[in-house]
Amino acid sequence: MRVLVLTGAGVSAESGIPTFRGKDGYWRNLDPMKLATPEAFASDPELVWEWYRERRQRIRSAKPNAAHEAIVRLSTFAREFLLVTQNVDDLHARAGLPKEKMVQIHGNIFVTRCSRCDLEAEEAEEEDVEHDYEHPPSLGYGMAGEHEHDKIPKCPECGALMRPGVVWFGEQLDSNKIDIVEMFVGGGRCDCVFVIGTTALFGYIVDWAIRARGQSGELIEINPDETPLSQFATQVVREPAAAALPRIVDEIIRCRSSSLDADNKGGESRQ
Numbered sequence: 066m067r068v069l070v071l072t073g074a075g076v077s078a079e080s081g082i083p084t085f086r087g088k089d090g091y092w093r094n095l096d097p098m099k100l101a102t103p104e105a106f107a108s109d110p111e112l113v114w115e116w117y118r119e120r121r122q123r124i125r126s127a128k129p130n131a132a133h134e135a136i137v138r139l140s141t142f143a144r145e146f147l148l149v150t151q152n153v154d155d156l157h158a159r160a161g162l163p164k165e166k167m168v169q170i171h172g173n174i175f176v177t178r179c180s181r182c183d184l185e186a187e188e189a190e191e192e193d194v195e196h197d198y199e200h201p202p203s204l205g206y207g208m209a210g211e212h213e214h215d216k217i218p219k220c221p222e223c224g225a226l227m228r229p230g231v232v233w234f235g236e237q238l239d240s241n242k243i244d245i246v247e248m249f250v251g252g253g254r255c256d257c258v259f260v261i262g263t264t265a266l267f268g269y270i271v272d273w274a275i276r277a278r279g280q281s282g283e284l285i286e287i288n289p290d291e292t293p294l295s296q297f298a299t300q301v302v303r304e305p306a307a308a309a310l311p312r313i314v315d316e317i318i319r320c321r322s323s324s325l326d327a328d329n330k331g332g333e334s335r336q
């Protein structure tokens with residue numbers, strides 16, 4: 066069985082990580098142009114770091130949910146498998162999904178990289194700074210200037226400011242990561258494509274899903290809401306991922322296992 070899984074913020078919602086455009090989504094209260102662009106970092110790196118440090122803290126105190134775990138089960142059952150996630154959290158990895166079976170297309174929040182040279186480092190657990198979640202860093206709260214630059218890590222190679230290892234608006238995706246996805250999508254039709262918890266606003270997500278499904282594959286969308294991909298889905302599941310995905314994955318594994326057994330028995334009896 067050949068499987069591609071595409072996930073977005075909705076798969077981590079039941080682990081307590083806010084989505085971006087959902088009811089209490091980040092982009093409802095905060096301006097992405099002030100927090101997730103190279104320009105924002107250039108004008109107020111403290112404010113940007115304060116937001117990413119809070120997100121890191123929130124992710125560290127979160128746990129993978131049943132949807133993350135079901136994806137791991139699917140990855141071990143499938144003959145060929147790839148997860149492409151837009152999420153910068155580490156919940157897929159902490160659920161046990163091996164790095165070689167996934168691509169974090171928007172980067173990893175626990176990676177820190179130099180804003181000038183190519184130096185990159187996986188961030189060790191920072192000292193837990195008591196964060197006031199009630200008052201996230203909204204503009205005007207803790208204005209720039211009140212913060213010292215020395216809270217920002219500097220590049221040991223070139224001395225420039227280090228930044229979170231994520232893709233910001235207006236930035237290119239990592240071409241090596243695109244190549245991995247293109248290799249998989251171009252490597253043959255998938256029996257099953259799952260699209261879970263994303264508004265599918267980025268064209269490359271829609272494109273990979275449709276191409277991987279091909280003419281006859283399954284495309285299963287799991288999302289309480291309609292998305293631009295719904296019309297291309299062979300099955301639409303309007304339920305939270307942690308509720309629906311374990312059931313669907315176990316059903317697929319059960320059916321496929323019994324048909325494999327039947328094939329084997331059929332093979333033996335013919336001998």
Ligand code: OAD
Pocket residue numbers: 072073074075076078079084085086087090101151152171232233234261262263264265266287288289290292304305306307
């Ligand atoms: P969004 O916040 O845009 O979409 C989250 C989707 O998850 C919505 O369609 C919700 O209906 C759905 N959802 C919410 N709870 C769910 C649940 N329990 N189970 C299943 N689905 C659920 O997040 P993304 O689509 O991931 O990029 O956003 C894509 C990118 O835009 C992000 O990676 C980030 C953001 O700006 C960058 O910052 C570059």
